Amino acid sequence: AQSVTQLDSQVPVFEEAPVELRCNYSSSVSVYLFWYVQYPNQGLQLLLKYLSGSTLVKGINGFEAEFNKSQTSFHLRKPSVHISDTAEYFCAVIRTGGFKTIFGAGTRLFVKA
Amino acid sequence: DVKVTQSSRYLVKRTGEKVFLECVQDMDHENMFWYRQDPGLGLRLIYFSYDVKMKEKGDIPEGYSVSREKKERFSLILESASTNQTSMYLCASSLSPGQNFQETQYFGPGTRLLVL
Numbered sequence: 001a002q003s004v005t006q007l008d009s010q011v012p013v014f015e016e017a018p019v020e021l022r023c024n025y026s027s028s029v030s031v032y033l034f035w036y037v038q039y040p041n042q043g044l045q046l047l048l049k050y051l052s053g054s055t056l057v058k059g060i061n062g063f064e065a066e067f068n069k070s071q072t073s074f075h076l077r078k079p080s081v082h083i084s085d086t087a088e089y090f091c092a093v094i095r096t097g098g099f100k101t102i103f104g105a106g107t108r109l110f111v112k113a
Numbered sequence: 114d115v116k117v118t119q120s121s122r123y124l125v126k127r128t129g130e131k132v133f134l135e136c137v138q139d140m141d142h143e144n145m146f147w148y149r150q151d152p153g154l155g156l157r158l159i160y161f162s163y164d165v166k167m168k169e170k171g172d173i174p175e176g177y178s179v180s181r182e183k184k185e186r187f188s189l190i191l192e193s194a195s196t197n198q199t200s201m202y203l204c205a206s207s208l209s210p211g212q213n214f215q216e217t218q219y220f221g222p223g224t225r226l227l228v229l
C-alpha cells in the first residue's frame with residue numbers, strides 16, 4: 001500500500017524568502033506524484049504533477065518539485081514566496097495503474113510581510 | 114475551465130437526519146470522487162465512480178452511500194447523520210478514459226457539514 005508523509009504541518013516564512021515543503025512517500029511499485037494547493041475557503045487545485053520523464057517538474061505560480069526515486073521524495077520549492085502563497089499544500093501519490101490517490105496530511109504555509 | 118459545483122457551502126443537520134450532498138461537473142468527466150477532509154488527516158476517499166451507475170468504495174465508506182444516475186452528477190448520502198461525520202466534504206472529477214486515474218482531479222469548493 002502507498003502512504004504519503006508531509007514532514008511539516010506548518011511552515012512560517014517571510015515574504016520573498018525561499019521555501020521548501022517536504023513530502024516523502026512509500027510504495028513498492030512505481031507511482032505518479034502530485035502537489036495540490038488549497039487557498040482559504042476553496043477546493044484544491046493542481047500545482048504540478050510528475051508522471052514520467054524529467055525529475056524536475058515546474059508548476060504554476062513559480063513552484064517546482066523534484067522527484068527523487070532513491071529517497072522516495074517529492075519536495076516542493078519556490079525561490080521567493082508572496083503573501084498570496086499563504087495556503088495549505090497537499091502532496092499526493094497514486095500507483096501506476098491504480099485507482100486511488102493517497103493524500104498527505106497537508107502543510108500550512110504562512111507567508112508573513 | 115472545468116467547473117465542479119457543490120450544492121451547499123455550509124450545512125447544519127441533526128443527528129439521525131438523512132443528508133444529501135450534491136456535486137455537479139460540467140466537463141463530461143468520467144470519474145467523480147467524494148472525499149472527506151479533516152485537520153491533520155488530509156483527504157480521505159469515501160467513494161468514487163468511474164461511470165454512470167458504477168461506484169467503488171474508498172477508504173472510509175461506512176455510514177455513507179452514493180448515487181450516480183447521470184454522468185455530470187454525483188451524490189453523497191449520509192443515511193443517518195452522526196456527530197462524527199461533522200467534516201468538510203470535497204467532490205472532485207477527472208477525465209480518465211480507460212480508467213486512467215493519474216489524470217488531474219478538479220475539486221469543488223467543499224461543503225462544511227456540522228452535525229448536532
